[in-house]
Amino acid sequence: MGGMIRALVVDDEPLAREGIRLHLAKESDITVVGEATDGRNAAALITTLKPDLVFLDVQMPGLDGFEVVEAVAPAFLPTIVFVTAYDQYAIKAFDVHALDYLLKPYSGDRFQSAMRKAREEIVARGSHDSRRRLLEMIAERAGASAHLKRFVVRSGEGYTLVPAADVAFFEAQGNYVRLTTGSRHHLLRITMAQLEKRLDPKRFARIHRSTMVNIDRIKEITPAWHGDFEVLLQDGQRLRLSRNFRERLLP
Structure with a gap:
């Protein structure tokens, strides 16, 4: 795989973001293009920055990690590595759908394992399998089909969220x-x-x-x-x- 992987770090906890940044600093093919501390800002940055990879916390103010994915149009969805401290049901859902997660606290080896999977998914992303699996995982968690609840749209020089209603x-x-x-x-x-x-x-x-x-x-x-x-x-x-x-x- 050629070129640098553009990563976005999303977590409302400063120490959690710093930990991910420190791990990513050891990766020669990764550049961090931005950070977000809440779900709404994360959805906007995914659309504007178009990262290849997002480390996405599950529980955050405003929109949680799953709602961030729902808020972003499919064409803008990058490879997602979810980060969580406790959501056992979500972890099982990720395993079923072959999506990776990091359970806080995680080791350096566990982070490397997530990165290997992320690199493989980025290479194969042209098949749209990662986007399909994300939507299936969201549907399983909600117990219903993954209907869009909001849209990320351009507003002046930035972006805003428009509720489907x-x-x-x-x-x-x-x-x-x-x-x-x-x-x-x-x-x-x-x-x-x-x-x-x-x-x-x-x-x-x-x-x-x-x-x-x-x-x-x-x-x-x-x-x-x-x-x-x-x-x-x-x-x-x-x-x-x-x-x-x-x-x-x-x-």
Whole structure:
């Protein structure tokens, strides 16, 4: 594997971050590109810095480690090494899905073992197996499918988190999706097909091959031309409901 591995360290405990930094300083192919002390900042840094590897604490203020992974679009997900002090259930989940973890306190040998696995995963990441396993692990922990609860979007020179409940609708734009909240629009680096699989079907419905709507934002549905319908949102925006997708909203 050529080139340097870009690492991000995420933990709310200063001593824990320092410990990881000291171990990484011994690795000739690792450079630490940033640190975060809480989940929200971690999600933003993963998107902006695009690290290859993240050491991610499980329990943190704001978003926990699992919620950080949920908040980041799949295209931005790096290789993740979880760090935990006590979560035995999570440890078992990692083992089942072949994802590594560091149980505090960990030895130098245990850290080296995690690094070997991380290097192998980074090399194989093009197959998307690591991202798939992450989503499966999150689903097992939650006891349900891993529906996206929030999105990391660009805001000025930085990034912000948009709760899924605030989204009015999504529109496909090539290999991207435009997210609309009221008068604001944001581009997501994900296809409509990928997004649909990760949204809660009880909250979002496909109403056209290029449009998904937040069901809670619908005010009324009225007939239009040629068997199609018009969807009026609570903020006055109007969308087309194709007859091919009418069963999602109409009896």
